[in-house]
Each structure stands twice: as C-alpha cells, then as structure tokens.
Amino acid sequence: MYQSKQTLAQRLWMSPYAQEYTEYWIRYKPERLGRQRLGRSRFAIGTVVAISFSAAMAILLLGVNHVLSGFLLIFLAGIMVSAAVCALTMVDVFAPTHIEFNDKGMRFHWLTLLFRGCTPLITWDRISHVTTLSRNVLNKEEITVEFNAIARGIGVSKRVSYFLLTPKLTWGWLTSDRAQIHFEIDAIASSDDRKRLQLALKKFLPSYRIEPKVADDLNMFVKFDSYTDLWLDKLQEDSKRSRDSKLEANTILACGTYQIIEPIGSGGQALVYLGTMLKPLPAPDCKNSETVVDMSDIPIALTGMETENGAPPTVVLKEFVLPTQAGNNVRKRVLENIQKEATLWRKLRHPNIARLIDFFVEDQRAYLVLEHVSGQTLKERVNQGGPMKEQEVLELAIKMCDILGYLHRRQPPVIHRDFTPDNLIMDHSGVVKLIDFNVAQQLEAQTTKTVVGKHSYIPPEQFRGKAVPQSDIYSLGATLAYLLTGKDPEPITQAHPGETTGAVSEELDSIIAKSTALGLSTRYQTCQELKTDLISLLSPQAADTE
Template sequence: MAELCIKLDYQDPVKEGAATLIKSNFPLWSILPILGATFCAGISILMTVLFALVPLVFLTLLKTLSTRQILMDKRGIEMPSDLSRGRLKGSYLGWDQIARAFVSGEGTAKEVVFLPLTKDLPTIKVPLDRLDGNQTEKLLVTIQHFMPGEKDASLEELSQTLKRLNAGLSSESEFSYTDIWEDELKRRFRPAAFMPLEAGVSVREGSIRIERALASGGLSAVYLASTKQGKLVVLKESVIPESYESELKEKAKEMFAREARLLMKLDFDKIVKVLDFFSEGGRSYLLLESVTGPDLRQYVKQHGKLRESLVLDLALQMADILVYLHSQEPPVIHRDFTPDNLVLQNDGKLVAIDFGAANEFIGNATGTFVGKHAYIAPEQFRGKASPQSDLYAMGGTLYYLLTGEDPLALSVSDPAEKVAVSPALAKLVYDLTLPEGRIASAAVARARLEIIKTTS
C-alpha cells in the first residue's frame, strides 16, 4: 500500500502578489534577450549574456514563489517558506522530533504550533487563517493519526468546532475532510487476526527496522521500514495461523517464494520494485521499494470523480503496466489491480504496487478468498486467475475513476449508466468487464484507448 502523502494548500499573500507581478510583466522580461542581442551585441558580450539570463532568473523565481503547500507523510511535516512572515526558507520536523503540538492564539491569530524536542530544531507554526476549513480539518486528522503520544486538548476542541460547523452545511456538495480521512484510516487499519509488529522491532537478523504500520487487517500487515543503510522500504507481512494444516502451509510457502522470485525480476518504471522476500517466525515477507503519493482511491475521495481526459491518460498507463506484466515468460498476473494499488505520483506517473502474491499465499493455505470482491473477475473467484483477470480489474478501476463508485461485484460495468461519458470509453469499460468475450489482451485495450484519445 502506498504511503500517505498529504498536501495542504497554504496561502502566502506576499508570494502570491510577487508571482502575479512577475506573470503580468511576462511580455517585458521575455523580450529582454532579443533586446540584448540587438543593442548590446556590438558593445559587450557580458551584457548580452546577462540580458539572455533574465528570463531564466524570473522563471526560477516564479517556480519558487509557486511552492505554497504544507507536506505531511508518515515521517513528518514540511512547512514552505512564508515571505509575509519573513521566513525565507521552509522548515521540517519529524513526528518523533516533536515534543508537543497545540493550538495557540484567538480569532484570526489562531495557529497550530509544533514545539521541537531540542532547541537546535525549528518551531513550526501553522497560521490557520492561511488554510480553509477543509484544509484545517485535514491537518488535525493527520496530527491525530501520525504524531505519537497523547494529543493536546486544544487540538480536539478545534476539531469538534469544525465538525459542528460542517454539520450545519446545507449544500450536499459540501463535505468534511475529517470524514474522508477518518474513513481512509479505517480502510487502512482493519482488525487483524494476529499481532502486527510494533515500531522499533527488527527483523531479518536486525537488518530491517519497523518504523510504522501503514495498514493492517485480517492475516496481513504493511509497514514502513528502514534498512541498516537508512533507506526507507515497505515490508508486506502475511501470516498463516498455526492451526491450519502444515501440508497446505508448506505448499503455499513454495508458491509464494516462486512468485516472489518472478516479481523480483521485473524492471519497469511504472511497477514498484520487489527487492527481496523471506520468512521468519512463522511469517512471510515481501520487501518493496517505498512509493510516495496518493493511491487512486485517495485521489478520487479528495477530488471527486475524474474528468474523462485524465481517466484516459491514467488508463493508457494502466495498459502499459499490464502489457509489460503479461509479456513476461510466464505472464505475471497482478491479481489486485485496483484503485487501492495504483499510486499517482507528483509528476503524473502511475505506479502499480502491492501485488496479490501475498493474498494468493493466504488463500492457498487457508482455503479462503482474499481480495477486493468488486474488482475480482469471476474466473479469479474460482481460483483460475489469468491475464484477463487483470483486465477485468482495470475495467472496474476505470468505472470507479469515472463515477466515484465501486463497481458491483461479478457484474458488467457500464459507467454511462451513472455519468456522462463518451460512448467509446463506456464501451471499453463494458468490454473489459464482460464475464465471457472479454477484451483479449492489454495490448488490444491499449490500442483502443489510443483511438479514443486521438478522436476525443
């Protein structure tokens, strides 16, 4: 599962004013290189070069002024520079470096303050008048979830105030980020049938240290971990209870090892890298690279159903991923190609994570099906997963992106029944989710997507 990366839009009037001024004067500074070449070429080469560099300087400055987001993840909080407060550079605190977080001030001067454990670290202050209500809710829920230890009562008091305000909203289009993020945390942390590892515990002879749990539930857990070299990685853990038949467990372990070796051979920039696998203490582990960014479920919850042009871009990337996986010898089946396992990075690149190998491992040992039923093809339910099973999941994922709703399990999905969508894209989703007569391959799906994109 992807590591949560939370971004809050932070208003800085000075930055915004300076950026507006630079943009409004674009015609002037963009022609300076031409003026320099015309009037200074015969006078001074240095002056000509200086005139030519002016646009580059302004573009760099504009990029700097456009950085106005607070970033939060499992590791800590990063504050941007704030020219209106005289803070020329950003600041960062890890959650384990914070002694206390609390609400200070009254009215428009109210702010959330993060006090560091030591004096050599910065104190971070987030003025709440620079965030809207939804962004403030998001900040509070993130603090509640990520920051260890007891929380100051002032944070809970502010949270309750915002909830009361949201309860009074009359428009159905308005929604509370508190509800969204609390739902997200419930999705990630379901009751587990075993005791997950605690932060600070080391595995594999001390070479891997557990930093935080990213998700848990049933017979598996996902952790953010670090190596001895300080590299952050993701560790996926699967557990088979001792009460299950040893013969089934051994067979499942063999299949898990075989699949893990296949996954380690994959080398594609849109697929998370499987670094290693091992078993220890009756538990089996996959070690993966850490990928930062929201998964597609998180993205839709934050932004609502997506416009068709963006869905087409994402669909082409999904097809690229499946073309690569299915072209391996033997074909690699993802088995869990869902919105939860596709991460959208800042540069727009989609990355597939969290292969269903661990789910297969648990299912083979326990005789139970593990997976997200709304995205599972009928043949996969029967234990006969094929490359076309991933295409079914892709169709269900496209339906979710277009409608904002999970598809009905074991059914053909038609987004045109819910939203306005081009007939060609609706037909593609329909054909991807057919129980029989489904699109034959990811390459065929990609070719159809190219036609839709060029004709839309």
C-alpha cells in the same frame, strides 16, 4: 579422470575464496526431483488402485473356474507395469552423479560403487549460449538450465558416448549440428552446489553468452534453499515468538538493517509496515537475512546511508506471521506460498511496478522488503478529490495497459487477479505504480477454493476459480469506471459509467463496457487491443506523448 572420495570432498567444500577455484564440482541427484514430484502428486497411488481394480474385475468376469487364469492375468499385468516403471526410472538410476566445470570445459561423471567414469570434455568454445527454461509440472514451476553446444566437428565416437550415457540430459548429438545439454535446478543436490554452478558460469563463460535470467533463476534457488532449511530449523529450535503483537515503532530487524516507522495496512495474509533502511546490506554475521536482488538502483549512498534530503531511504516491509504450532505440511505450504510471491516479484523489471529489495526471516515471521512508493492510492485520491476527468483517466488507463501487458507477456503469463484502485499508487510526479500481488493469498485460494479479489472488480470466470489474462482486463475496466464515477461498480455486471455521470463520452463508455463484458469472447482479448482504442480517444497533445 577419476576422483577419490577424499579429493572430491575437498573440491566440493566451499571456502571463502571459492571464486578463485580452477574447477567446480556439482552433485547431481535426479531422484531428489522425483521425490518432490511424487510428493505433489497421487498419480502413483491412483495407478496402483486402478491396476488392482482392473485385476479384481478381471477375476470376476472370468469366474471361479478361471481363478488361476485371473491370477495369471494379474501376474502378467504386474510384470508389464514393473517393466514400464523400471524403464522410466533406470534413466535416473544411471544418470551422472556429478558435473565438472573447469577452465577448459564441462563433463559429466559417474562416481558410484558399480561404475566410475566420465564423458568426453565439451570445451567452452563450443558453448554458444546458456539459458533457462521454465515449465509447470504438477502445479509447480520447474526451472531447467540449458547449455546450447555446437556439435559440428565433434567426432562420431564422442557424439555416440553422449547419446548413450546421458540420454535424458542431452539432445541432438546424432541428428543435428547443434546439441543441447540441460538439467533441472531442483535436481542439483544443494544450495552450495547451485552456488558453485553460479561461480563456474561467471568464471569460465563471457557474460554475453549467458542470458540475464540465468543469474536470476539460480540466485533465487540458492536463496530459497538456504532460507527453507533455516526457517524449518528455527521453527524446531524455538516455537515461541519474542513478540506476539504488531511491531512497534523503532523496532530493529535483520541485524540492524531495517527500522520500523509505523504500520500502514494489510495485504493478503500479511501486515504491512513503513520502515527505513539503515544499511545497504545485512550485517556479515546476520545469518537469517540475505539480499535477494541487486540494490544498486535503490537511492542509497554507500557512505552515510542518506538520500538527497539527508534521511535514510524508506521501504515497505510485508510481514507474514508463520504458523509455529502447525504441522510440517502446513509450514511447508505457507513457506512455498511466500516463496512463490518473492519468486514472482524478483523477476519483474518494469518502471511501473514496485521493486522487491530483500527477503528475510526473523522471530517466526517472514518479510518481503519492497520499494516504497510515496503518494496516494487511486482509491484515496478519488475519495479525497472526487471523480477524475476523462483525459486524466485515459492517460492512467494506457499506463495500466502497459503494466498488465508486461505481466501477461511473461512466460508463463502472470495473472494479477486483484488489479484495483487500492493496489495502484500515484507518486508525487504523477507516475502510477502497481504495489501488491498477494500471490500467497492467491495460492491459498487455489487450495481452499475461495475467491481472490474485491467482488466489484472480478469477472465471472474468476468467481469460478478459472482466472485468465482477460480477467485482469475486466478488473482494469472496473477500475476505470470507479475513477470516473467515484463508486465501486456493481459486481458481475457490465460497467457503463456514462449512465452514472454525464462527464464520460460515449466512446469511453463503450470501451469500458467492452472491457467488462461478462463473456470472454466479447471482452478485449489483449491489453494491446484495449490500449489502441484508448489512444484513439486521447487529445492530440497527449497522444503525441504516447
């Protein structure tokens, strides 16, 4: 099934009625991913330097009388390196250029000057499920879309064609009754192509065959691609901000979607504002703001936009001022940091973690819009009411274990690095919630080798820039010590709150001491292990509720 350029151009165009298409074509460019990896690594440069150094040493060792032999050695080494590079790159060079999805199935196409062809069609009834896989490549998370196919019953010729034509994109055609088809989201040519992939999956496959995280990952990549282009374009068009100071009360943002009430603090590299949500979604003509998540669970009435008490819902806006005068590399790094924070928050679904609602750019500033948790931080609560009672602290500690346990079970594990009383809010119903991540600050710290977190709450390995999940357990233990004593623990010290106040039992003092042990081998290994010991200290009535 070959396509002319004119026909293909029509099929790649996105109309307002794209959901009514009978087929979707996606441009696939693995070289795009290769360029991104090369930009994140100096491996190629290091290889060239190593080869040059080896060649020079060979000439010196062979001596002047063997110069010709030395040059021959260099020539042979160059041929070997070139052959290895060619072998690795030829797979991408001859990779398919397009992926077609229609009402019958999917297949790969080659539409180049040298070759035009396609693979046999894989029908939808052979796709058992679709998922996404994540892996860390050169310090960046890369997402792969994986289609799991039932190969049993497919003819040998079709299996061989997939094995030969798409060796890097498919596995198991010759060795198993189940095969995998996978391609990196970063290798899909553009945001529009990713949107077409979203629409195709939704149209042609039943929802139970598609894991929920597929929609999350694709939606975030669609969002960030268009956002990146928009932001960089805006920086080039206008290097001046209309406002250089803090936002004033009643300032309207995102085409009338949000209204600032007042500044409420700072977090990481951002200013934090309390605001109201005036509309459930940005205005249709608002091109610089897009909704990132489904807001159906936010308490918003679609008509009237009022909560139960008649007022518009409140939100928290985390503002990042963007470096308008910096070079492209700096801008890119800052944007990637903000994107990382939004990506992380976007995927979290836990009742004790504040939700991300929206993400937009305006006036050289980027904004994360977050669920507003009305209440006091644990720091404020202790400052006003004094140290807490042991049973109350135990109940809070168990909830904290649930929060960190959820983060640490993510793949890859999420290390908070700043788990402190300032970042935990207790709402009016007594529910504690984690409200901040400061991922942008954490990423900056990895670059500048600075320490993230408040010194009284971070363990020795985090000071050395080697945080692990157990580092958060140390922070949790230090937080418990603060709640019981009303004082920040001594930095880099095993906490014993029982030595400060007599209101702490020996058992709880021992648990906190083990949580804040300076060595990883003597500290609690997991949050579940810590939670088990905490539950054993609860009163019988409280334990029954856990």
